[in-house]
Amino acid sequence: MRISELSAHSGVPVATIKYYLRERLLPEGERTSPTQASYGIPHVQRLGVIRALVDAGVGIAGVRKVIGVLEEPPENPYDLLGAANAAVTPVVDGDLDLTAATSLLERMGGSPVNCFPDQLRAVAQALATLDRAGFTVPPSVMDSYVAHLAAIGEAELAATPETSMDDAVRYVVLGTVLVEPLILALRRVAEQIAASKRFSARG
Amino acid sequence: MRISELSAHSGVPVATIKYYLRERLLPEGERTSPTQASYGIPHVQRLGVIRALVDAGVGIAGVRKVIGVLEEPPENPYDLLGAANAAVTPVVDGDLDLTAATSLLERMGGSPVNCFPDQLRAVAQALATLDRAGFTVPPSVMDSYVAHLAAIGEAELAATPETSMDDAVRYVVLGTVLVEPLILALRRVAEQIAASKRFSARG
DNA sequence: CCTCACTCGATAGTGTCACTATCCAGTGTT
DNA sequence: AACACTGGATAGTGACACTATCGAGTGAGG
Numbered sequence: 462m463r464i465s466e467l468s469a470h471s472g473v474p475v476a477t478i479k480y481y482l483r484e485r486l487l488p489e490g491e492r493t494s495p496t497q498a499s500y501g502i503p504h505v506q507r508l509g510v511i512r513a514l515v516d517a518g519v520g521i522a523g524v525r526k527v528i529g530v531l532e533e534p535p536e537n538p539y540d541l542l543g544a545a546n547a548a549v550t551p552v553v554d555g556d557l558d559l560t561a562a563t564s565l566l567e568r569m570g571g572s573p574v575n576c577f578p579d580q581l582r583a584v585a586q587a588l589a590t591l592d593r594a595g596f597t598v599p600p601s602v603m604d605s606y607v608a609h610l611a612a613i614g615e616a617e618l619a620a621t622p623e624t625s626m627d628d629a630v631r632y633v634v635l636g637t638v639l640v641e642p643l644i645l646a647l648r649r650v651a652e653q654i655a656a657s658k659r660f661s662a663r664g
Numbered sequence: 665m666r667i668s669e670l671s672a673h674s675g676v677p678v679a680t681i682k683y684y685l686r687e688r689l690l691p692e693g694e695r696t697s698p699t700q701a702s703y704g705i706p707h708v709q710r711l712g713v714i715r716a717l718v719d720a721g722v723g724i725a726g727v728r729k730v731i732g733v734l735e736e737p738p739e740n741p742y743d744l745l746g747a748a749n750a751a752v753t754p755v756v757d758g759d760l761d762l763t764a765a766t767s768l769l770e771r772m773g774g775s776p777v778n779c780f781p782d783q784l785r786a787v788a789q790a791l792a793t794l795d796r797a798g799f800t801v802p803p804s805v806m807d808s809y810v811a812h813l814a815a816i817g818e819a820e821l822a823a824t825p826e827t828s829m830d831d832a833v834r835y836v837v838l839g840t841v842l843v844e845p846l847i848l849a850l851r852r853v854a855e856q857i858a859a860s861k862r863f864s865a866r867g
Numbered sequence: 868c869c870t871c872a873c874t875c876g877a878t879a880g881t882g883t884c885a886c887t888a889t890c891c892a893g894t895g896t897t
Numbered sequence: 898a899a900c901a902c903t904g905g906a907t908a909g910t911g912a913c914a915c916t917a918t919c920g921a922g923t924g925a926g927g
Contacts, residue, residue: 513793514797538863542855546852546855570857571856571857575860584846590720590842601823609815609816610812610851614855616804616808632799637855639797641848643791644809648816648817649840650779650783651816652820653745654769654773654814655814660742
């Protein structure tokens with residue numbers, strides 16, 4: 462498959478494919494001559510992953526990290542998940558009050574040792590942003606978040622494929638990031654359904 | 665309060681405040697002379713909202729829409745939520761297969777009339793992106809998303825403040841957007857807790 | 868009254884990011 | 898031999914959220 466065919470097959474412009482090659486997001490094709498290389502199905506799949514990640518707001522640097530994890534996954538499944546999360550969680554610097562975040566962590570059934578520090582800091586950062594905007598999450602709603610997201614996390618983990626390590630890696634790494642837009646979109650839909658039930662304006 | 669004090673009090677640089685004034689995200693201060701204006705607490709709060717929204721990835725145009733809704737909220741609470749969602753949901757153009765998204769909507773207890781079309785399209789878009797990356801959400805996990813996000817949506821709606829219209833508007837509009845980073849961060853934490861329970865690598 | 872830091876308002880510039888366009892010499896295909 | 902196409906390099910684009918600078922006017926201290 463030549464580069465123009467790869468482009469046609471994946472929907473990604475040739476110039477962009479060259480860009481991804483340059484950025485080492487896409488492996489080189491097999492060289493058939495000094496100015497020719499041939500690409501295969503894995504390249505098409507990889508392009509799909511790259512575009513999905515970029516669309517999801519993960520920057521080129523983050524995509525590179527994710528791909529790094531996909532190509533050299535940690536032995537331990539727990540560290541695999543951590544690496545996947547770390548690849549797409551922007552590191553927050555500066556002072557943060559971690560007490561509220563730690564409390565949420567414990568309410569979800571974990572303890573600080575269960576969690577990479579950056580994830581905890583991400584929660585704290587989210588809380589700080591809400592605070593800065595003068596927004597308070599009602600306790601009943603926070604309870605709901607804690608309970609239902611814990612359940613979602615368990616369901617996701619329970620469904621990790623056991624068939625092959627490759628499948629598991631792919632599931633964990635991509636599921637971590639790519640499902641986020643779906644979750645947010647479903648939440649908005651859920652809110653509108655609840656609103657229409659409550660106010661029966663359109664139903 | 666002069667502009668430099670507003671800056672000191674909010675942590676936003678003077679030049680940026682001027683930029684927000686120019687973009688009409690921040691209302692003008694009360695003029696005390698042709699080249700002087702005084703700002704108050706509402707300006708500090710507004711700055712907090714703007715920064716929170718921008719940090720959350722909502723662009724300047726989106727922030728303007730959100731603020732428009734805050735300042736002139738629709739009478740109907742359902743339309744208020746719709747306007748808040750519309751302000752921050754990028755419109756997806758192009759052909760999309762809505763059947764899977766509609767099915768999810770129904771599984772959440774709604775029907776197409778309960779939902780603004782753009783929200784449904786956002787779900788379809790998220791599913792299409794997953795598909796393009798070659799990622800399949802296991803049915804049991806999708807069940808989990810549907811059930812738990814529906815519950816979250818209801819909890820959020822049930823907690824809408826009844827004290828004043830202002831409070832309700834603020835809660836709905838800001839809650840729609842600003843809580844998203846918190847939800848995603850909690851999900852990642854939940855996954856790690858579940859992983860550490862399952863593999864007991866760190867707990 | 869004078870000075871000087873500060874203000875508004877306008878305009879232009881910066882840095883980042885994900886591409887995209889152009890050029891080149893070399894190659895396979897007809 | 899003609900021609901489209903290739904890999905590789907380099908420079909340019911457009912969107913975006915600021916940020917820097919300037920000029921004329923103004924309030925507060927000495």
